[in-house]
Amino acid sequence: MDLVTPGIGLIFWQTVTFLIVLFLLSKFAWKPITNALRERETSIESALRMADQAKLEMQALKADNEKLLQEARIERDRILREASQAGNALLEEARTRATEEGTRMIENAREAIVNEKKAALTEVKNLAANLSIEIAERILKHELKDSAAQQALVNDYIKEVNLN
Template identity: 45%
Template structure:
């Protein structure tokens, strides 16, 4: 330490001090401001990026909530459409059953009427055939003029055997 004090030169000290001050002034004027400005810009850029990330996160949450809401609405609409389709299907089936019952009833009534007409026609034709047979038998009986009842019965039985009913 003594040697430092012995080698100390006030002129050199002042010169070094002046050089240091000039260097600090030059650094302050030309280097520190740009360095500080770039650090501030970088800090602002990082803060902006963080703000944008936060905004993007909030927007993603909003979009997710909108997607969930739209999905619920779509499901509700789908369920409503399916319910409506089931109701339409059930009503169509019920209408078809009712219409089929009505048509079946109409067909049965028509069949009954047709059967009744055919039955009446068959009875009428049978009566006609019986009447024709009766007249024919009566004519033959009258032609022969049979006196005995036994001969008349034989004749009627013989004619009945000859005649075949349709």
């Protein structure tokens, strides 16, 4: 029965020591430890929250960037399209103008050719006429050296006139 009979000495020492330990540990160990743990937990929690926030901001930023990029791309496409359109229009215009010019020049050239041709023909006609006249003169002069020949010619002419 000794085993289950509490002894006064140990009860006394246990009470005193346990109270002292409880006091000392509570004041100098558990308080700083639990405070430190709590502080660390709150700091970790806030850090995590901040990281989350940063992530969200990052995402927003990224989305913004994406949007800007998209806009820029659209803009670029638009500018390119416009430029190519303008280029095409210019080319088309140039081509039309060139064609017109060419046509006009060909027309002019043709006109000039026609004119030149006419002038040349007139000149050739005139020259031919003059030459014919000269030749005729020379022939006539040669032919009409003797008066018999002249007489024969006049007769011919008269004959021709009568026939007409």
